[in-house]
Amino acid sequence: xxxxxxxxxxxxxxxxxxxxxxxxxxxxxxxxxxxxxxxxxxxxxxxxxxxxxxxxxxxxxxxxxxxxxxxxxxxxxxxxxxxxxxxxxxxxxxxxxxxxxxxxxxxxxxxx
Amino acid sequence: xxxxxxxxxxxxxxxxxxxxxxxxxxxxxxxxxxxxxxxxxxxxxxxxxxxxxxxxxxxxxxxxxxxxxxxxxxxxxxxxxxxxxxxxxxxxxxxxxxxxxxxxxxxxxxxxxxxx
Numbered sequence: 001x002x003x004x005x006x007x008x009x010x011x012x013x014x015x016x017x018x019x020x021x022x023x024x025x026x027x028x029x030x031x032x033x034x035x036x037x038x039x040x041x042x043x044x045x046x047x048x049x050x051x052x053x054x055x056x057x058x059x060x061x062x063x064x065x066x067x068x069x070x071x072x073x074x075x076x077x078x079x080x081x082x083x084x085x086x087x088x089x090x091x092x093x094x095x096x097x098x099x100x101x102x103x104x105x106x107x108x109x110x111x112x
Numbered sequence: 113x114x115x116x117x118x119x120x121x122x123x124x125x126x127x128x129x130x131x132x133x134x135x136x137x138x139x140x141x142x143x144x145x146x147x148x149x150x151x152x153x154x155x156x157x158x159x160x161x162x163x164x165x166x167x168x169x170x171x172x173x174x175x176x177x178x179x180x181x182x183x184x185x186x187x188x189x190x191x192x193x194x195x196x197x198x199x200x201x202x203x204x205x206x207x208x209x210x211x212x213x214x215x216x217x218x219x220x221x222x223x224x225x226x227x228x
Contacts, residue, residue, distance in 0.1 A: 034216070038153075043116075043202060043221040088153055099167075100145075100217060102155040 002027050004093050006103035013081050014111045021076040021106050023091030031093040033074040035065055038088040038105075047089075050074060061085070086110045115139050116220040118203050124226045125193060132179075133188045133223045135203030142207060144186035145217060146178060149200040158201075161186055193227045200224050 005024045036044040048059025055067040065076045091103040116137045143162040149155045159178045160167045175191045203220040
């Protein structure tokens with residue numbers, strides 16, 4: 001079945017540590033790929049997106065993501081996490097039918 | 113100057129009532145959307161709408177109806193509210209399909225609906 005998978009429901013990292021949030025998709029063709037962040041009680045903010053071209057994309061707030069076609073993955077990374085990064089992170093895809101699909105989300109907790 | 117705004121932010125109401133949630137975007141976008149986020153944070157599209165077509169997710173009950181007075185607004189009207197309608201509802205917008213940035217959606221802050 002076509003899907004977007006975020007394998008980690010909850011991740012805890014220490015402030016200053018590196019972060020990687022995983023996202024895998026299962027669609028026939030490469031969809032458009034997005035990462036959104038949702039802070040507690042807030043809406044979704046776009047961090048970055050991939051349509052084509054360079055497979056390493058830079059986003060806001062020091063985030064980056066790498067598209068790997070062979071692994072059908074679009075993992076989000078940040079070299080040094082700040083306490084303000086604690087939030088829910090959603091991977092999203094737009095496959096050929098133009099209907100945005102979201103992963104289940106990964107909740108990030110940042111320890112002092 | 114909020115790009116996508118929604119009102120109200122919180123809505124608490126009784127079962128059986130009819131309510132509306134308003135959404136406005138000042139981005140000049142042509143397509144707008146409504147999403148429902150359930151208690152487990154799962155996001156699911158309900159509608160997408162531009163001046164040419166309304167696409168309805170087939171799982172959405174017909175108690176839910178989008179109403180667009182103009183291109184910048186897409187309101188969500190809900191009839192006969194049920195307990196299971198309690199959720200956070202997000203509005204979003206994007207440029208009309210066919211542009212380079214067509215698929216990037218910008219979200220509103222959400223409306224937290226609680227049905228008692």
